[in-house]
Amino acid sequence: MITGKLPRAQLTYLPTPLEEAPRLSAALGGPRLWIKRDDRTGLTFGGNKPRIFDYVFGDVLAQGCDMVITPAGPQSNHLREVTAAANRLGLKSVIVIFGADGSEELQGNRLLFDLLGAEIRYFSTNHHDAYYDPALLEFTEKIRAEFEAKGHKPYVVHFATRSGVLGTVAHVEAAEELAKQFEAMNRVPDFLYVPTGSGVTTSGFVLGFKHLGIPIRVVGCSVIWPPAQTAGDTVRYANAGAEELGLSTRVTAGDFTMLDATEGGYEVITPPVSEAIRLLAKNEGILLDPTYNGKAMATLIAQIRNGALTAGHTAVLLHTGGVPALFGKNKELAS
Ligand SMILES: Cc1ncc(COP(=O)(O)O)c(C=O)c1O
Known part of the structure; x- marks a missing residue:
């Protein structure tokens, strides 16, 4: 192979x-x-995400990380599967939802984040495609620093990394x-x-x-x-x-x-x-x-x-x- x-x-x-x-x-x-x-x-x-996360979480484990942080939109399949993968492997996860503020309806994937017990942070933006917005990456990095200060070893899952x-x-x-x-x-x-x-x-x-x-x-x-x-x-x-x-x-x-x-x-x-x-x-x-x-x-x-x-x-x-x-x-x- x-x-x-x-x-x-x-x-x-x-x-x-x-x-x-x-x-x-x-x-x-x-x-x-x-x-x-x-x-x-x-x-x-x-x-497609479980295929991807097989390798990403292989890397998370190989690097000895104990948590993952990842951003995406409020109906993202990516956020659902990152949370599920982290739960399966006994890792902590924080998902960053852009373009939402917590008042959105609990339906579709957004309901599933809730059922999976995701820890959620919100990034305010009007753009549905904010994925590569440098301000979003900066926001995510701040969360990394916050958890590092608490003694965690976080891994940021983002396709620019x-x-x-x-x-x-x-x-x-x-x-x-x-x-x-x-x-x-x-x-x-x-x-x-x-x-x-x-x-x-x-x-x-x-x-x-x-x-x-x-x-x-x-x-x-x-x-x-x-x-x-x-x-x-x-x-x-x-x-x-x-x-x-x-x-x-x-x-x-x-x-x-x-x-x-x-x-x-x-x-x-x-x-x-x-x-x-x-x-x-x-x-x-x-x-x-x-x-x-x-x-x-x-x-x-x-x-x-x-x-x-x-x-x-x-x-x-x-x-x-x-x-x-x-x-x-x-x-x-x-x-
Ligand atoms: C169901 C589904 N199909 C296709 C894609 C697109 O995959 P890629 O971002 O690798 O092009 C995504 C990505 O979010 C997805 O959730």
């Missing part, structure tokens, strides 16, 4: 299934479609896992559609497949930032991952496709997203979240309708989890 030397916290159940979705293909008039069920990776409601590169590494491993599943199927699909936020998850697949020489085209569906910006971040994460793993392979923006899935805005459900969620649920009994996977599936469907994906193609959708976000969107999703 390419990633074999790095410590892991054993938080995942791998490999996840790769399931064909024939009724969905028929409903859409082809292509052949598969779903990579990374909504079943483990912790609470699975997703070592956590980002470990997320890439985790998804190089996921690419290797998929490559074995393709070998067993005797077929390499044409495309892997990946719901994309920071680009960390996508970067691991791009690097992993390129390094292994697997001729599948990774198609990121950028739901937060403009695709050119996300593509640049994906390249940076991929090449930092290559360095971390001592691989000579390097990635450029030409190695993958990054599509625009920002229509309507972050966390806003448009009619095509609602249609995509209902279509997969009705035809295959699989639920997608509205923020990432619903948007990626809507993008895939648009590609079929505009002729970029044809009945002769085969495509995989990576299901990155996040399903609790559905429950906060009852009004928008009601039929």
